[in-house]
Amino acid sequence: MKIMICGRCGGGEFVDRGEYRVCQYCNTQYQKTxxxxxxxxxxxxxxxxxxxxxxxxxxxxxxxxxxxxxxxxxxxxxxxxxxxxxxx
Ligand SMILES: [Zn+2]
Structure with missing residues (x-):
């Protein structure tokens, strides 16, 4: 899986949640696209x-x-x- 950086807080840790990846720091949801x-x-x-x-x-x-x-x-x-x- 590609390394991803949160566009809002710059965090690099995400939790998979169904169709989304969720930033562990600020909870922004990113669709897995x-x-x-x-x-x-x-x-x-x-x-x-x-x-x-x-x-x-x-x-x-x-x-x-x-x-x-x-x-x-x-x-x-x-x-x-x-x-x-x-x-x-
Ligand atoms: Zn974030």
Whole structure:
């Protein structure tokens, strides 16, 4: 399990209580979502990649196809990228 620090008091000791981890010092409850948070963070990174690639599609229309294909590698349903591929 990941080491966790209480955001309210800085304490590092938690008790498991069902769905929550509870700080022993100040009783703040934290939902056990550390793995979800990690997943979300990597999704955000991917979204940034997509945004960046779509911007390149706009800035560099000659290579838009290539960038759009890269977007579709990451997000096969990305409508904006599909539109770039349809365009031509
Ligand atoms: Zn605390």
């Amino acid at each position: 550390s793995e979800d948070v990690t997943k979300k963070a990597s999704n955000i990174a991917l979204e940034n990649d997509i945004t960046m690639l779509l911007r390149k599609c706009r800035d560099d229309p000659v290579n838009a196809h290539r960038y759009a294909n890269l977007v579709l590698d990451i997000d096969p349903g990305n409508i904006e990228a599909i539109n770039y591929l349809k365009r031509k």
